[in-house]
Amino acid sequence: MRGVILHAPGDVRVEERDDPTIIEPTDAIIRVTATCICGSDLWPYRGVEDVHDAVMGHEYVGVVEEIGADVRTVKVGDFVVGSFWASDNTCEICRSGYQAYCVHRVLMGTLGTQSERARIPLADGTLVATPGMPDDDLVPSLLAASDVLGTGWFAAVAAEAGPGKTVAVVGDGAVGLLGVLAAKQLGAERIIAMSRHADRQALARRFGATDIVEERGAAGVARIKELTGGLGAHSVIEAVGTQESMMQAVHSTRPGGHMGFVGVSHDVALPGDDMFMAGIHLHGGPAPVRRFLPELVRLIWDREIDPGQVFDLTLPLDQAAEGYRAMDERRATKVLLTV
């Protein structure tokens, strides 16, 4: 089968790989129908993470082609969505809602879903089947649920977005934009998107943003304070992962408020005294997408949300290299690869 290989920073190729096979009786093999490129794929692409000759991709939707002897909840022919962490969904950590930390977890990126087929470990605990074969226009949204929507949703839940709350969102990438959508769905009263790109501002507004703040850093914090009676937002979503964005989020949160952070941190150090004096609730990390998947699939299936709008470039798998370039050069927010 064909699949994406990152040979070295900047060097992405689609090449022949071995077809995956059932290894464990809890595995499923899926024919990937759509996959995508994640903001986090740009870290190795840019050489920030030292990665060579690696399979790529951890987001996927597709059709089950084969199941192991112990798989019970999905069957051959099902259309499925799964998380970027495979999880058993039965261990104590999974049952507490933290499937990204399942004691048997497998990082899907190590298996590489930017490919024609993929082995899904722990299929029962990882995959959610849709009620039937989706209409074509639902596929991008279902694919978004696999990571960016699930991650934005987790950030909004971690930030305790909800009725009566003012939510600020730091980061206007796909995750930040879907954090806006999640905050809206969770009932937030006011949603402030921090963005200086007209197209992303427009999408943020379509997803439910009520205010746009273009300033960053200390000026961004000052503007959030100004919009919130000097107190700061109740809930802040951080979806970037840099020192500036993290501190912008910390200082934009009111004392006793909640910050959900899902930007993969690189070279970030949170000063202890800032964290002590801020008095905020901080929660984040790799999103336990599987916790939210059944509800997200339902919302998409019933056309209550349309997160697929974050994809602004669609390419065939063979043109993955162009997809990476487009995201790296910020010509695209999120690239969908059809298989």
Add this chain to the structure above:
Amino acid sequence: MRGVILHAPGDVRVEERDDPTIIEPTDAIIRVTATCICGSDLWPYRGVEDVHDAVMGHEYVGVVEEIGADVRTVKVGDFVVGSFWASDNTCEICRSGYQAYCVHRVLMGTLGTQSERARIPLADGTLVATPGMPDDDLVPSLLAASDVLGTGWFAAVAAEAGPGKTVAVVGDGAVGLLGVLAAKQLGAERIIAMSRHADRQALARRFGATDIVEERGAAGVARIKELTGGLGAHSVIEAVGTQESMMQAVHSTRPGGHMGFVGVSHDVALPGDDMFMAGIHLHGGPAPVRRFLPELVRLIWDREIDPGQVFDLTLPLDQAAEGYRAMDERRATKVLLTV
């Protein structure tokens, strides 16, 4: 009146100060009957914080001697306990339970309660009157409520200690020990005190600790994991404020668990990738003691808890310098000063 002055690191004296007077109509003047020395007073005493010729002390109980024209809920003759932050208890932040961040807050340490009298700003929002004059043996416990008990309690609440939970406590000072007491009161199933001092271990057990761990750092984390099926504690209280203790607490908390940190941070930097991968809830800072005071006073008055046991040295105010030395040299956990 007499009061403690820190002239320079290591140089504590009890000297004549002006008597406090009503400045704002919301003030009260109290005759301090007991005050104490806080672990955080040791930072300037040791020169870690650069402080000279400053009044000291922020914990207090006493009798109201005079009230401003606008004071409604406490009256002359009342025995009162107050928080180390004066707060109006009516602003939006106070109403959300974060009185330590009241928009009108005043840090009591800037007024200095290691003295015969003290001005209490925002008396209605800061002070809680006891049902009557307390028996002498209740005074240490009521004094503890002013800071160390309220702080340990907040840490346990921030760590979401409760039924079915395993709670680990990093730090065996007064706050850590009262964190044990709070976790017990909140219904925790198992409480692991991290301490290598026999006397503090004994007090931790009296307060409700079920296990003692003597190891620190990575070895301490490994021991907590061992005691919790490899997962880490549900709830971790951090009551020290150093880099080692903070990271010990972070790594002792299971994914999705809660860490409450109340040790005043000095030279701490939390690595972003550690915080991201840990997947914990982090909450802490200066405790909003006033939120808990009515309940704490009730528990003490009804003799359901006896937090005053943390005081292991009682001296008259005039011997404050010896009290500072005893705490600095770790000859005492917590020093009560009678006035």
